[in-house]
Amino acid sequence: VLLVESGGGSVQAGGSLRLSCAASGYDTSGYCMGWFRQAPGKERERVATIDGVGSITSSFAVEGRFTTYKDNAKNILYLQMNSLKPEDSATYYCAADAGNSFERRFGGNCWSRRATDFAYWGQGTQVTVSS
Secondary structure (H helix, E strand, O other): OEEEEOOOOOEEEEOOEEEEEOOOOOOOOEEEEEEEEEOOOOOEEEEEEEEOOOEEEEEEEEEEEEEEEEEOOOOEEEEOOOOOOOHOOOOEEEEEEEEOOHHHHOOOOOOOOOOOOEEEEEEEEEEEEEE
């Protein structure tokens, strides 16, 4: 599975951006997919995940401002980011993992999955929020 992110850029605080993660090479329906971000000098942080049946979990830092959703027909994962803050500045990565057949059919075990358990990663897209 090849993941390619796009949609990053520079925006002022309070603005919005929508990131896209286009998957190719395999149908990712039922996959656990997620967004992570990493700012310089900081550890990679989990932002949001969507499991095999579409259940979404977001971090406390972005809840109510960011949402992720997936277009299975197009095999694209999105991250809609509203009310952006300077502390949201980071490189954003999408990740995917097939999990097992139970997870693909019934969901679960997505938000709790460690970053190292995601088999596929995009190259990242930079988001810069100015105050």
